[in-house]
Amino acid sequence: MASLSCSADQLAQLLGPNTTNATAAAAYLCGQISTISDKFTDTAYAVDTTYLLFSAYLVFSMQLGFAMLCAGSVRAKNTMNIMLTNVLDAATGGLFYYLFGFAFAFGSPSNGFIGRHFFGLKEIPSSSFDYSNFLYQWAFAIAAAGITSGSIAERTQFVAYLIYSSFLTGFVYPVVSHWIWSPDGWASAFNTENLLFGTGVIDFAGSGVVHLVGGVAGLWGALIEGPRIGRFDHSGRSVALRGHSASLVVLGTFLLWFGWYGFNPGSFNKILSPYDSGNYYGQWSAVGRTAVTTTLAGCTAALTTLFGKRILSGHWNVTDVCNGLLGGFAAITGGCSVVEPWAAIICGFVAAVVLISCNKLAEKVKYDDPLEAAQLHGGCGAWGIIFTALFAREKYVNEVYSNKPGRPYGLFMGGGGKLLGAHVIQILVIVGWVSATMGPLFYVLHKLKLLRISAEDEMAGMDMTRHGGFAYIYHDDDDSQKHGIQLRKVEPRSTTPTPI
Numbered sequence: 465m466a467s468l469s470c471s472a473d474q475l476a477q478l479l480g481p482n483t484t485n486a487t488a489a490a491a492y493l494c495g496q497i498s499t500i501s502d503k504f505t506d507t508a509y510a511v512d513t514t515y516l517l518f519s520a521y522l523v524f525s526m527q528l529g530f531a532m533l534c535a536g537s538v539r540a541k542n543t544m545n546i547m548l549t550n551v552l553d554a555a556t557g558g559l560f561y562y563l564f565g566f567a568f569a570f571g572s573p574s575n576g577f578i579g580r581h582f583f584g585l586k587e588i589p590s591s592s593f594d595y596s597n598f599l600y601q602w603a604f605a606i607a608a609a610g611i612t613s614g615s616i617a618e619r620t621q622f623v624a625y626l627i628y629s630s631f632l633t634g635f636v637y638p639v640v641s642h643w644i645w646s647p648d649g650w651a652s653a654f655n656t657e658n659l660l661f662g663t664g665v666i667d668f669a670g671s672g673v674v675h676l677v678g679g680v681a682g683l684w685g686a687l688i689e690g691p692r693i694g695r696f697d698h699s700g701r702s703v704a705l706r707g708h709s710a711s712l713v714v715l716g717t718f719l720l721w722f723g724w725y726g727f728n729p730g731s732f733n734k735i736l737s738p739y740d741s742g743n744y745y746g747q748w749s750a751v752g753r754t755a756v757t758t759t760l761a762g763c764t765a766a767l768t769t770l771f772g773k774r775i776l777s778g779h780w781n782v783t784d785v786c787n788g789l790l791g792g793f794a795a796i797t798g799g800c801s802v803v804e805p806w807a808a809i810i811c812g813f814v815a816a817v818v819l820i821s822c823n824k825l826a827e828k829v830k831y832d833d834p835l836e837a838a839q840l841h842g843g844c845g846a847w848g849i850i851f852t853a854l855f856a857r858e859k860y861v862n863e864v865y866s867n868k869p870g871r872p873y874g875l876f877m878g879g880g881g882k883l884l885g886a887h888v889i890q891i892l893v894i895v896g897w898v899s900a901t902m903g904p905l906f907y908v909l910h911k912l913k914l915l916r917i918s919a920e921d922e923m924a925g926m927d928m929t930r931h932g933g934f935a936y937i938y939h940d941d942d943d944s945q946k947h948g949i950q951l952r953k954v955e956p957r958s959t960t961p962t963p964i
Contacts, residue, residue, distance in 0.1 A: 512734035516596045522726025523603035527554050529719030530610040534617060535935075536712025537783070537835050539705065541925025542618045543935035549613045549625045553633075556626060557606035560634030565605055566598050568638035569646060576650030576658075579642050600730065601641070604670065605633045607727075608678040614835030615682025619692050619922055622930060624915045628685070628905060636901045637677055640894055644673050651890060653865045661882040663872040665890045666856060666865065668754075669731040671798030671848030672890050679842025680898040682833065688906045689916050691832030693923060702827045705834070710782050717786040721762065724793050728800045729754045732864075739863055750863060754800045757808035758793060761800075764812030765792025765819075772820050787836050791819040791844040798845075799852030801864050802873075807855040814851070815844045846891050853884035 531550040535543050557565075563584055570593065571579025582588055585598060609629045616624075643649040644667050647656065653664030667673055697703055707713060729751045737747035769788025773781050795815035796808055803811070822839035826832075833839065856874035865871065873879030909915040921929040928934060 508736050511736045513594060513596050515735045516600055516730065516733055519726040519730025520596065520600040520603050522723050522730065523600065523607065524554075524723075526603075526607055526720050526723030526727065527610060529716045529721075529723055530607075530614070531716070532712045532719060533716030533786075534610075534614050534835060536709040536714075536716060537614070537707035538618050539925070540708040540936060541927055541934065543708070543927060544931045544933075545622070545926040546613070546617050547935070548931065549617075549622075550610060552625060553609040553613055553629050554606045556629045557609055557633035558602060560630045561602045561605045561638070562598070564634045565638040566601060568635060569601065569641040570597075572646065572648055574642070574646070574648045576648060577642070578639055579646060579648070597733070600733070604641075604674055604727075605637050608637045608674050608681075609633050611675065611678025611837050611841045612682040612685060614837040615679075615833045616685040616689055617834045618926070619689055619916055620685070621914055621917055624906075624909050627909065627914075628681070628902070631905055632677075632681060632902065636681070636898060637673075640677050640897060641670075641673050643893070644890070651886065651893075653871075654867060656867055659868060659871070660889070661872070661886045663883050663886055664865075665886050666802060666852050666861065666883065667798045667849065667887075667890065668801045668852075668864070669728045669797045671795060671845045671852070672894050675794045675797060675841040675845030676849070676891070676894050677898055679838045679840070679845055680895055681902040683838040683842060684899060684903040685906045685915075686831065686833050686838065688903075688910050691830060692834070693919060695832045696830050700830065707783065707834070713783050713786050717789060720790060721793070724758055724762075724797075725755055728758045728797055732801070747863075750801060750860070753805070753860075756805050757800045757803055758796055760805055760808040761796035761812035761815065762789045762792040764809045765789055765795070765816040766812075768813050768816035769820065772816060776820070787840055788816045788819060791815045791840045794841050794844040795848035795851060798848040799856055802852065802856040802860040804855075804857060807851075810855070811848065811851045815847055818843045818847045849887045849891055850884070853887040856883065 527550060531547050534546045534550060538546050566585065567581060567583040568579050571581035571583070572592065574580045582593070585595070588598065589595060609632050612628065612632060613625060643651045644665050645654070646652055647654045649655060650658075651660045651665045653659070653666050655664055665672070692705060694703060695705055732747060732751055732754070735748050735751055739746050766785050766789035769791075770780065770785045772788075773779065773784045792812035792815045795818075796803075796811050799811070800808075819836070819840055822843040823836060826836075826839055831838075852874070854874050854876045856879065857877055858873045858879060861871060861873045861879075862869050872882040875881050875884050906915060917926065917930070925934070
């Protein structure tokens with residue numbers, strides 16, 4: 465917001481011939497104007513910080529959505545285990561992102577590969593970042609860890625969760641976010657100097673930074689562990705190991721939907737930014753448009769999945785629809801701020817097709833992912849990166865990324881192929897980086913026998929063998945021993961009238 469300015473000397477000339485009184489009056493008036501200007505500036509900071517904090521709270525609420533979605537998607541005997549891993553993703557991620565992650569991601573000045581300042585939030589707040597920025601970015605980091613935990617559910621040792629979650633949130637994910645979101649990053653659209661292909665990567669809220677990173681990490685974990693016992697029969701045919709609660713899946717999906725309104729619109733970081741001062745149209749309009757494109761992509765993907773799975777399987781499956789909805793959200797996340805609402809419908813439709821196709825491929829290669837996380841976040845996230853390069857509109861690109869007017873935009877919108885080239889490179893380097901870091905980590909854990917639980921523990925369920933009991937208690941053991949209520953089969957009564 466532009467600040468008000470006042471010069472006592474200039475104002476004194478306009479107040480009359482009495483120089484002494486005029487100077488005093490001018491000084492007084494300028495002092496009052498300066499006070500008002502400071503109040504406007506303070507208010508702008510407060511409004512933008514409140515908006516960012518509220519967005520952070522929304523993104524953090526997605527952890528509850530992940531927990532419910534994961535719990536409903538696994539068998540009842542592993543419910544406590546998967547919910548505990550979601551809690552520890554947030555807790556472990558909080559400490560390691562505080563110590564290292566935020567510095568690696570946004571520590572400035574730095575080189576194009578990794579940040580070098582703000583370890584342990586030293587020198588925060590600054591002119592660039594406040595504590596609210598850390599909180600918001602931490603919520604993103606633990607979302608990436610939550611994606612990975614779903615891929616390796618129902619068969620992973622607890623210590624492996626702690627190790628990979630710490631490494632992912634403290635190092636692997638922050639480096640990628642530095643590349644794409646830091647002004648110093650080599651591929652960042654916010655870079656003021658050496659923009660990749662003159663445009664940089666437009667990944668507004670993280671189709672690649674969050675979803676592709678989490679999906680590829682989960683892919684390697686699940687590949688190295690192998691499928692769950694019973695997921696494929698002796699002839700190699702797929703056997704459905706269905707989750708125990710569709711209700712929890714739906715609850716988790718709606719919570720994630722709600723949180724996505726902090727994930728995508730919140731990525732503006734501020735809302736009180738006019739594009740043309742005094743006009744009804746400003747960044748608040750872009751925030752609203754981003755929420756609309758997010759909604760339309762998810763809704764379209766849900767309906768496309770509904771009818772697509774009906775054609776393929778003959779059933780109206782609520783779990784598949786929920787996954788399709790989330791796939792649409794993952795895809796639109798990268799370009800949500802720079803595309804038209806009608807383009808978001810195309811994004812959601814293709815995302816559903818990508819998800820269904822990835823699931824079919826996973827069955828053929830005997831890949832087991834209880835949450836379809838690698839297919840959903842990896843496959844749909846990659847499509848979202850390509851989609852942005854095809855449909856980004858020139859006007860919106862110049863508004864959102866105003867540091868370089870006239871930059872390339874979507875190929876199908878007349879902007880040429882430079883943005884598409886940058887985005888193809890983004891996909892390749894993210895897949896390569898995550899594979900080169902998380903793949904060896906999972907392999908070493910596997911060789912050290914720290915990755916997968918024993919077959920006996922897997923068959924019995926980790927809730928009983930690793931966590932002291934099942935999540936669901938259907939009776940009180942002591943009372944059942946005392947009273948011992950025995951159920952008996954009740955035969956149907958005859959419907960033949962008794963003769964009188």
